[in-house]
Amino acid sequence: MDGFPILTAMLLVPLLAGIGCFFVAANAARWLALMGTLLTFALGVMLWVNYEIGGPQWQFTETAELFAGFKYALGIDGIALMLIMLSVFLMPICILASWNSITKRVGEYMAAFLFMEVLMIGVFAAQDLFLFYIFFEAGLIPMYLIIGVWGGDNRIYASYKFFLYTLFGSVLMLIAMFWMVAQAGTSDIPTLMQYDFPVAAQFWLFLAFFASFAVKMPMWPVHTWLPDAHVQAPTAGSVILAGVLLKLGGYGFIRFSLPMFPDASAELAWLIFALSMIAVVYTSLVALVQHDMKKLIAYSSVAHMALVTASLFAFNVQGLEGAMMIMLGHGLVSGALFLCVGVIYDRLHTREIDRYGGLSINMPYYATFFLLFTMASIGLPGTSNFIGEFLALAGIYQASTWVALVCTTGIILGAGYMLYLYRRVAFGAQKNEDAAAMPDMDAREWGMMAALAAAVMWMGVYPESFLAPMRADIAALDARLAAAAPQGDSQLQVGPPRAQAANAIAFEAHDEEGAH
Numbered sequence: 001m002d003g004f005p006i007l008t009a010m011l012l013v014p015l016l017a018g019i020g021c022f023f024v025a026a027n028a029a030r031w032l033a034l035m036g037t038l039l040t041f042a043l044g045v046m047l048w049v050n051y052e053i054g055g056p057q058w059q060f061t062e063t064a065e066l067f068a069g070f071k072y073a074l075g076i077d078g079i080a081l082m083l084i085m086l087s088v089f090l091m092p093i094c095i096l097a098s099w100n101s102i103t104k105r106v107g108e109y110m111a112a113f114l115f116m117e118v119l120m121i122g123v124f125a126a127q128d129l130f131l132f133y134i135f136f137e138a139g140l141i142p143m144y145l146i147i148g149v150w151g152g153d154n155r156i157y158a159s160y161k162f163f164l165y166t167l168f169g170s171v172l173m174l175i176a177m178f179w180m181v182a183q184a185g186t187s188d189i190p191t192l193m194q195y196d197f198p199v200a201a202q203f204w205l206f207l208a209f210f211a212s213f214a215v216k217m218p219m220w221p222v223h224t225w226l227p228d229a230h231v232q233a234p235t236a237g238s239v240i241l242a243g244v245l246l247k248l249g250g251y252g253f254i255r256f257s258l259p260m261f262p263d264a265s266a267e268l269a270w271l272i273f274a275l276s277m278i279a280v281v282y283t284s285l286v287a288l289v290q291h292d293m294k295k296l297i298a299y300s301s302v303a304h305m306a307l308v309t310a311s312l313f314a315f316n317v318q319g320l321e322g323a324m325m326i327m328l329g330h331g332l333v334s335g336a337l338f339l340c341v342g343v344i345y346d347r348l349h350t351r352e353i354d355r356y357g358g359l360s361i362n363m364p365y366y367a368t369f370f371l372l373f374t375m376a377s378i379g380l381p382g383t384s385n386f387i388g389e390f391l392a393l394a395g396i397y398q399a400s401t402w403v404a405l406v407c408t409t410g411i412i413l414g415a416g417y418m419l420y421l422y423r424r425v426a427f428g429a430q431k432n433e434d435a436a437a438m439p440d441m442d443a444r445e446w447g448m449m450a451a452l453a454a455a456v457m458w459m460g461v462y463p464e465s466f467l468a469p470m471r472a473d474i475a476a477l478d479a480r481l482a483a484a485a486p487q488g489d490s491q492l493q494v495g496p497p498r499a500q501a502a503n504a505i506a507f508e509a510h511d512e513e514g515a516h
Contacts, residue, residue, distance in 0.1 A: 005062050006050075007074040007125045010043045010088070011118050018114030026106035030099060033110035037092040040117060044088035051081055053468050057476065058190055061127070073127040073188065078469035079324060080124040083244075083251060086331045087120045089455065090243045093448050094236035097339055100444075101235065101346055102150060109150055112142040113236065120244055124251065129177050129187040136248065137170055143237065143245065151232035158225075158232035165218075165225040169211035176208035180260075193259040193480070206264035209257050216249030217305045220279035230298040231351070235342030238294065242301050243335035247327045250308050254320070258312065259480050265313065266481075272313040273403050279306035280410030287417040293341045293351045296421055297334065300377065303410050304330045304385075310407055311392035315481050319395025320474045321467060325388030328466060329376070329459060332384055336373040336452040340366070343445055344425075347438045353421065358430035363440045367426040369449040374422045376456050378415040384459035 017036025021029040051059060061075035076084065094113055102109050119142070122135035140163055148159035181187045184195045197205060215222045226246075230238045258265050280303050287299035308326050311319040343366060344359070345351055360367035376383035379390075389411060397404035430436040441449065459466055 006043060006047055007060050007076070007121075008062060010040055010047070010084075010121050011125075013040045013043065014091075014114040014117040014121075018111040018118070021107040021111040021114065024107060026103075029107040029110045030095070033114055034092060034095045036114055037088070037095055037117065040121075041088045041092055044085050047076075048081060048085055048469075051076075051078070051469055053078075054472065057473060058127070063127075070130060071128045071187070073131060074125045075127045075190075076125055077473045078471070079251070079254060079473050081469050082324065082328055082466060083124045083247060084121055086247070086328055087117065087124070087244045089451075090240060090331065090335055091117045093335070093339070093451060094239050096444055096448050097236045097239060097342055098234065101342070105149065109146070112145050113240070116142040116146075116240065123248060127189050129181060129189055129192065132189065133170075133174060133177060136252075137167075139245065139248070140166055143241065146237045147229055147233045150234045151237070153232075154228070155232045158228040161225045162229045165215050165222060166212075169213075169215045172208040173212040176205050180205065189255070193255075195260070197261065199263045202261040202264035203267065206257055206261040206268060209252065209261075210268075213249040213252040213257065214275075216252065217246060217309060218249070218302060219275050219306065219309060220282060220302065221275075223279070223283070223302045226302060227295050227298040230301075230338075231292060231294045235338060235345065238298075238338040238342075239335040242297070242338060243331040246301060246305055247331060250305070250312065250323060250327050253309070253312050254323075254477065259477055262481050262483070266315065269313040269315070269399075272309055273400065276306040276310035277403060277406040279303060280310075280407050281413070284410050284413035284417065288413065288420065290417075291353055293353055293421065293425070294338070296353075296417060297337045297341065300414060300417065301330070301334050303414060304334075307389065307392055307407055307410065310403060311395050314395040314399035315478075316395045316398050317474060317478045318391050318398065320477060321470070322388050322390070322392030322395050324470055324474070325459075325463065325466065326385065326392055327388075329384035329388045329456075332452060332455050332459065333373055333376045336369075336449070336456065337377060339448060339452070340370045340373060343441060344435075344438065348435060353424050355432055356425045356435050357428045357432070358426070358436065359438070360426045361430060362436055362438060365440050365446070369441075369453060370426060371422065372453055372456065374418050376460070377418050379411060380460075382457070382460045384456045386460055387463040 014036050017032055020032050024032060047060065057077050058075040059077070062073070064072040066072055091113065095110065098109065098113075116139060119135050119139040123132060123139065126132035126135055144159050144163045147162060148155055151158060179201075180192065180197070183197065183201070184192055186192065218226050229241060233241060283299045283302040283306070287296045287303070290296035290299065304326060308323045311323040311326070313319075341351060344356065348355060372383070376385050379385045393404055393408060396407055
């Protein structure tokens with residue numbers, strides 16, 4: 001691996017395959033896209049195998065000066081490695097999920113997915129601030145086209161809403177980036193992660209980045225674009241949207257907001273907790289009353305991402321590890337659940353829950369996979385989401401008992417709406433003859449489900465293989481946050497944590513003088 005630019009290769013393979021899809025017939029485009037994504041996945045496996053746990057924080061670095069101070073700089077730590085692996089694992093599954101359902105402009109559709117893979121890998125691998133911004137924002141374009149061209153009946157509204165929501169916050173983030181580079185004299189992300197920006201400026205910088213990352217997560221109340229986007233997107237679009245694109249906001253908090261603006265993060269932790277608690281409960285209750293399967297799973301995604309934001313701002317190792325594990329586990333499980341919806345949608349062309357029922361009779365293999373992913377979604381021990389939710393709640397509990405209590409009620413509600421969904425789809429009487437006549441999964445669908453089921457079980461049974469590459473980087477982030485971190489339920493207080501600490505020290509000194 002020495003000297004081989006593996007990250008550049010992982011960008012070039014899907015890029016060239018995507019360009020090639022424009023010039024071949026529909027069936028050839030499908031195979032070219034599948035081969036391109038599988039080769040990128042193979043490179044990702046090489047990346048993981050050769051990643052040195054306990055080695056330098058930034059590995060596989062590549063740097064080239066381009067023009068006017070703009071750098072092509074790539075490199076990964078353990079956190080970026082795991083998110084890249086999630087991206088390259090889901091992408092061949094997305095191509096397979098679209099094999100028969102996409103019949104118009106197949107080449108352009110496959111190219112859009114391949115270009116999106118390039119941009120997702122670029123977001124996680126970029127080490128230059130402006131290179132990150134280009135990858136981060138350019139990712140809007142292929143998803144906008146996937147929803148707007150190949151989506152449902154109301155696709156134009158959903159695609160515009162998705163684009164405008166996500167673009168608005170990013171303009172503020174770009175302005176903040178220019179100020180940061182002028183202040184620090186560099187656009188190098190690893191350097192900026194250790195740079196101490198003025199405390200007064202951190203507040204405004206945090207809000208500028210928050211405007212972008214909160215929409216990407218998405219956090220309440222700027223989450224309303226997500227259900228519309230999911231409902232209108234084709235199945236594979238929903239898989240990659242829930243599986244990876246929602247994680248860009250969480251990655252942004254980990255890579256930028258927390259290490260670069262630790263004091264502002266501590267001051268505004270109460271705001272993050274408040275929004276997260278509302279989202280966990282509110283979106284769970286909304287999910288309970290949904291009649292559309294995709295909308296129900298979309299609202300569940302908002303609730304899971306709210307648990308991520310709460311645990312990120314708990315300012316402890318358990319919270320940070322829990323947030324990362326939830327993001328990885330949710331990426332697998334939510335993608336799998338949207339595939340489960342896609343399998344029966346391809347047969348009956350409706351997402352209405354009441355149109356199904358009793359599918360365990362005529363589709364027993366489908367019902368088995370659906371049950372596994374339902375159990376994983378509610379955090380059953382032995383599945384991927386359990387370890388993340390356990391660590392997250394442990395971290396949140398250290399920060400605030402009340403926040404942990406509210407987040408736990410959201411998990412209980414999650415069990416309610418997911419089991420309610422499964423009962424109505426898989427069990428009960430077969431009310432509709434067309435649903436009762438649907439055939440079980442074919443070999444292609446079996447392959448997709450089996451791959452996701454294996455990953456979900458592997459992560460649940462042996463989470464250490466996922467935690468080990470990230471542990472040193474999370475510990476370094478925790479050390480960076482230690483000076484600013486408030487203690488216990490003081491995180492719910494509004495005000496600068498350093499000022500609170502200074503007052504506490506003053507009172508202790510006064511008491512000691514009185515004792516003497």
